Amino acid sequence: KRVAILISGGGSNMVALAQSMTGDHPARPVLVLSNDPKAGGLARARDMGLAVAAVDHKEFPNDRKGFEGELLAILEAAQPDIICLAGFMRVLSAGFVQRFEGRMLNIHPSLLPKYKGLHTHRRALDAGDAVHGCTVHEVTAALDDGPILGQARLDIGPEDTADTLAARLLPLEHALYPAVLRRFARGDRTPVLIP
Numbered sequence: 001k002r003v004a005i006l007i008s009g010g011g012s013n014m015v016a017l018a019q020s021m022t023g024d025h026p027a028r029p030v031l032v033l034s035n036d037p038k039a040g041g042l043a044r045a046r047d048m049g050l051a052v053a054a055v056d057h058k059e060f061p062n063d064r065k066g067f068e069g070e071l072l073a074i075l076e077a078a079q080p081d082i083i084c085l086a087g088f089m090r091v092l093s094a095g096f097v098q099r100f101e102g103r104m105l106n107i108h109p110s111l112l113p114k115y116k117g118l119h120t121h122r123r124a125l126d127a128g129d130a131v132h133g134c135t136v137h138e139v140t141a142a143l144d145d146g147p148i149l150g151q152a153r154l155d156i157g158p159e160d161t162a163d164t165l166a167a168r169l170l171p172l173e174h175a176l177y178p179a180v181l182r183r184f185a186r187g188d189r190t191p192v193l194i195p
């Protein structure tokens with residue numbers, strides 16, 4: 001299976017995914033694509049010998065169709081079977097999502113369906129939640145709303161801040177996403193639950 005990974009920033013989830021696709025794993029990374037030509041993850045992907053590309057969304061102000069059209073052209077050339085959104089911070093249109101229905105995944109830093117959207121760590125803290133976590137789900141037209149393929153949870157401590165939660169959650173993301181992809185690439189949609 002050919003996997004394209006879409007990033008916007010540092011790409012730590014992309015690195016974890018790319019590093020997991022070895023040996024008898026049925027998938028291989030064929031492209032790392034960003035909406036920001038300066039994304040740190042692009043340099044990390046290049047250092048790993050991965051094909052990279054970028055479409056600067058700032059060159060398409062108020063023109064989502066134009067931006068997505070560029071993304072699609074690059075993706076069509078790469079012929080991915082699966083797309084992994086990994087720290088990808090642009091909302092994709094229903095039309096784009098439909099092109100990859102059932103084979104596009106995303107990782108979101110909350111225990112969905114709680115806290116769709118942004119500032120998830122702050123919202124969990126403000127709500128006084130005892131538990132937080134991250135979710136890998138199939139991408140559908142509605143934001144952060146598709147079928148759940150995996151979740152990892154962690155306890156919120158009394159000293160936790162949004163920053164410490166994000167930092168403690170990241171390693172769990174790096175364990176969860178590759179575990180979900182391994183199953184998904186084999187056609188297994190049984191949710192991965194950590195712990």
Ligand code: GRF
Nearest residue numbers: 009010011012013086087109
């Ligand atoms: C992570 O918190 C992830 O959950 C969110 O983006 C953040 C950075 O991810 N989607 P990465 O290091 O760019 O993979």
